[in-house]
Amino acid sequence: MPKYEKISNEIRRRIKEGLYSLDEPIPDEISLAEEFGCSRMTVKRALDVLVSEGLLYRKRGHGTFIVKSAMLNGLVNVVSNETLGLTRLLEGRKVTSHVITFEVLFPSDEVASHLCINANTPVYHLIRLRNVDGEPYVIERTYMPVHLIPGLNETVLHGSIYHYMTHDLGLTIAGSHRKIRADKPNELDRQYLQCAPDDPVLELEQVSFLNNGEPFEYSFSRHRYDKFVFVTVSTRR
Amino acid sequence: MPKYEKISNEIRRRIKEGLYSLDEPIPDEISLAEEFGCSRMTVKRALDVLVSEGLLYRKRGHGTFIVKSAMLNGLVNVVSNETLGLTRLLEGRKVTSHVITFEVLFPSDEVASHLCINANTPVYHLIRLRNVDGEPYVIERTYMPVHLIPGLNETVLHGSIYHYMTHDLGLTIAGSHRKIRADKPNELDRQYLQCAPDDPVLELEQVSFLNNGEPFEYSFSRHRYDKFVFVTVSTRR
DNA sequence: CAGTGGTCTAGACCACTAC
């Protein structure tokens, strides 16, 4: 683990435990550099992490301060904008999957363009219902190029595709582009998510890509509106 | 404008215009440093910006590449996770505001805790309907401590509060913590957003804070589901 | 092995703030 990460972890811990006052700046960068026995640039980088988490803000010519609302709202523990499969997202709760559709087909124009492949490249088309502690939670419709994720089968689909990709195939997920919207329930939502006709769903459309740049997944995850909140932090440049 | 920002803008332009191949790495950091007449660290920082925008990814020992799906999906122009008032968000379209409620009151426990104030600190409570090109688009319920935003009046409310804060009061907005969820329409949504009983709404709950650390706004923005998509980028560390 | 990005240093100067 790099030094700047150790430092940011340590400072995050101090903030959580209330070791720094909310009304004064935390120690200045040069003092922190001396304390941690490193250069000022390394401290700055460590603080960058916490600023981007919405935990700290800086005021030029004044100092670096703790964001009060982050403290009092328990956001200290929220890791935002993660690219996590559902299985890891809800650690500690029992996630099961019911496979509704699992087939291979040629992609539509829309799917092909989002996955940056041509119309002759086979893709998996799969629909899964994910249950948390036995209750329907989210239904996912996913398209993935077959050649990127070889060997997908029902056993994998009942567990975590992300785990299969990272552990068994040795792939690395780099990130994703996401769109979040609200929608009316469709046939599948009503049937599997047990949505009432007037229950909205929270849809997350995303294109995820590997660390070799290939988009490997184009998916629509539709969540029960009463069981999912998307949390994020926004900071000015 | 700092040098690293000029460089990231220039490289973003080159990516947009297709001047770099999608199948090869872009020039390495040392070459770019020579081209732009700066140190390698400055180039690295410029590229950091584009990586965090989801436009580039790096592969250690290999090079820096363009994210294909970002290119083909027109995401080059999306600035994600901005803290913008609606007025700026929809530049070029006509945004009008209808003030539904504008009053001063003592905050509830929930509001006080999110704004990090005590129960005796007066807050504005305002509800505004925002129309875009004459059509109802979003209804906002906002709480703001009076002492942070003095002089708020109906004239300001019909325009942009963010503009008033930044230009007239000289305040700087630092960022916000956000939650996004889907919900059923309530009475106000049906009346002002003209939601049908089964039209969902997309709710954005946020606590925004100034660059002096004070939370200045606790708000719930409820968007028509057919007129709003929240776009974001997620990258692995 | 050479070439890439990842980290880190020890300084420098600047812009801004408070006093």
Next chain:
DNA sequence: TAGTGGTCTAGACCACTGT
């Protein structure tokens, strides 16, 4: 004026990738 963070430099060494 002193102290803060913002930027930038010219190097250094390391980790990882390909040949």
